[in-house]
Amino acid sequence: MxxxxxxxxxxxxxxxxxxxxxxxxxxxxxxxxxxxxxxxxxxxxxKIRTIEYLIGDAEAQGCDTVVLCGGPTSNFTALMAYACAARGLSVFQVSYGNEPEVKPVALAAGEAAGAVLHFTGSSDRSTMEEVAAALADRLRAEGRHPYLVPRGGAxxxxxxxxxxxxxxxxxxxxxxxxxxxxxxxxxxxxxxxxxxxxxxxxxxxxxxxxxxxxxxxxxxxxxxxxxxxxxxxxxxxxxxxxxxxxxxxxxxxxxxxxxxxxxxxxxxxxxxxxxxxxxxxxxxxxxxxxxxxxxxxxxxxxxxxxxxxxxxxxxxxxxxxxxxxxxxxxxxxxxxxx
Ligand SMILES: Cc1ncc(COP(=O)(O)O)c(C=O)c1O
Structure with missing residues (x-):
């Protein structure tokens, strides 16, 4: 097995x-x-059940950074940011839209865990994956090993x-x-x-x-x-x-x-x-x-x-x-x- x-x-x-x-x-x-x-x-x-396998996979691949996609109220990205912080993985989070003036608790939690926040500036949710892929390329060019995760870790x-x-x-x-x-x-x-x-x-x-x-x-x-x-x-x-x-x-x-x-x-x-x-x-x-x-x-x-x-x-x-x-x-x- x-x-x-x-x-x-x-x-x-x-x-x-x-x-x-x-x-x-x-x-x-x-x-x-x-x-x-x-x-x-x-x-x-x-989502913590999902995260156990995503982090396991990221670590097995030798990644040092995780690039996450998720809306500003995503439970998944907030939890993943904390779990990554505990495992010593850096986190970049890509959300659609613009940075809200009043942050939903999930967004504030991700940031508190150390996630670097990026906003796509568009209300179209599919922009998150495009921006995240470009960000991962940039991080790779800088010598990092990013693990790219789509919305919901799905x-x-x-x-x-x-x-x-x-x-x-x-x-x-x-x-x-x-x-x-x-x-x-x-x-x-x-x-x-x-x-x-x-x-x-x-x-x-x-x-x-x-x-x-x-x-x-x-x-x-x-x-x-x-x-x-x-x-x-x-x-x-x-x-x-x-x-x-x-x-x-x-x-x-x-x-x-x-x-x-x-x-x-x-x-x-x-x-x-x-x-x-x-x-x-x-x-x-x-x-x-x-x-x-x-x-x-x-x-x-x-x-x-x-x-x-x-x-x-x-x-x-x-x-x-x-x-x-x-x-x-x-x-x-x-x-x-x-
Ligand atoms: C509280 C909660 N329930 C259900 C779901 C749906 O799970 P899935 O995206 O795996 O369908 C989510 C997704 O983020 C969630 O945060």
């Missing part, structure tokens, strides 16, 4: 909880929650973090006697769900569990039309599992649904009321950008309670801080992220 390089940063496994309180806010269904908001590195969140290497998370959750499901489950998670760049899908399709651990499991995996796309993203996720999942044995014990179907609602990083009064109700009644921190949207989709579906539902909480604590400090609702919300 191939073991890709990775550094150990997260506190794993993350908790797997039965949460009737969250179920009550969503309309009565008891629900299970995979607490990837509690990944145990800085403020937690899904590469095949980054997806490995969630491929391993699939084995982790299978073990927890088995311990709770669950053999069929519907998993719901928010999707931005698609890197996390691609990895998870790969981990349900292919064997990533030496001792893969042979007990049968039936999985319905649902991604709620919050930033891009689902039709634009579906094929890329599928391709990444396949590439991530290339060369590995197919898992015969897991029957996994997946779909990507549109959960953009009011638009990426925009929320309406219903979003705000739901997030507020969940936070007050469950103690879970819920951001309006990712988890608020996915949980609203879940509430509106009225999925059958006969089949256990697992909500995959992906974190977003920095955006919660921005949201709580917002000007009085209704307001134009924050900047775009991934």
């Amino acid at each position: 191939i073991t890709p390089p990775h550094v150990s940063l997260a506190a794993l496994p993350t908790p797997f909880q039965h949460r009737p309180d969250l179920g009550a806010v969503l309309g009565g269904k008891a629900i299970w929650v995979k607490r990837d908001d509690l990944t145990g590195y800085s403020w937690g969140g899904n 590469t095949v290497v980054g997806a490995l973090g969630y491929a391993h998370a699939a084995s982790e959750v299978r073990c927890q499901l088995r311990q709770c006697g669950i053999h069929a489950v519907t998993i719901v998670m928010p999707v931005g760049s698609g890197g996390s769900i691609a990895g998870l899908l790969s981990g349900f399709l292919f064997a990533f651990e030496e001792d893969e569990e042979a007990l049968p499991l039936d999985v319905d995996l649902i991604g709620v796309s919050v930033s891009r039309p689902a039709d634009e993203l579906r094929a890329a996720i599928e391709a990444k999942a396949q590439a991530c599992g290339a060369g590995r044995a197919r898992l015969t014990s897991v029957d996994c179907r997946w779909r990507l649904v549109d959960g953009r609602g009011a638009g990426f990083n925009h929320y309406d009064a219903d979003d705000a009321a739901l997030v507020d109700a969940i936070m007050r009644r469950s103690g879970l921190l819920i951001d309006t950008t990712y988890n608020g949207k996915a949980l609203r989709w879940l509430r509106d579906q009225r999925l059958s309670a006969a089949r256990p539902i697992l909500y995959w909480h992906t974190g977003g604590a920095l955006a919660v801080a921005d949201w709580l400090a917002r000007p009085a609702f209704p307001s134009t919300p924050h900047l775009e992220t991934t």
Whole structure:
């Protein structure tokens, strides 16, 4: 079995909880929650699983510098900047637009970790990758060894973090006697769900569990039309599992649904009321950008309670801080992220 390089940063496994309180806010269904908001590195969140493999790859390639792409509210770039600082890697972060007068917490955090910030001056998010590639060329010419990371860390290497998370959750499901489950998670760049899908399709651990499991995996796309993203996720999942044995014990179907609602990083009064109700009644921190949207989709579906539902909480604590400090609702919300 191939073991890709990775550094150990997260506190794993993350908790797997039965949460009737969250179920009550969503309309009565008891629900299970995979607490990837509690990944145990800085403020937690899904991306630290991705970062473990990106940094492992960068170090294995002898890189000394990381060039990151991410919007001003990106949880990923903020967390990556801290993780790189701890590993002695320099960070350059490229964001679209211009430097905001008031920095969102995520941007301020990246800067505090030592990231050198660059702004593309354009509202077009795809400018980030172009500017980052040119910056990496310049750094190379200066004698550095840069590792280039696209938005959300959504590469095949980054997806490995969630491929391993699939084995982790299978073990927890088995311990709770669950053999069929519907998993719901928010999707931005698609890197996390691609990895998870790969981990349900292919064997990533030496001792893969042979007990049968039936999985319905649902991604709620919050930033891009689902039709634009579906094929890329599928391709990444396949590439991530290339060369590995197919898992015969897991029957996994997946779909990507549109959960953009009011638009990426925009929320309406219903979003705000739901997030507020969940936070007050469950103690879970819920951001309006990712988890608020996915949980609203879940509430509106009225999925059958006969089949256990697992909500995959992906974190977003920095955006919660921005949201709580917002000007009085209704307001134009924050900047775009991934
Ligand atoms: C809190 C949170 N949830 C979900 C996501 C979506 O993850 P992905 O970009 O891997 O689809 C992100 C992406 O940055 C995130 O920060």
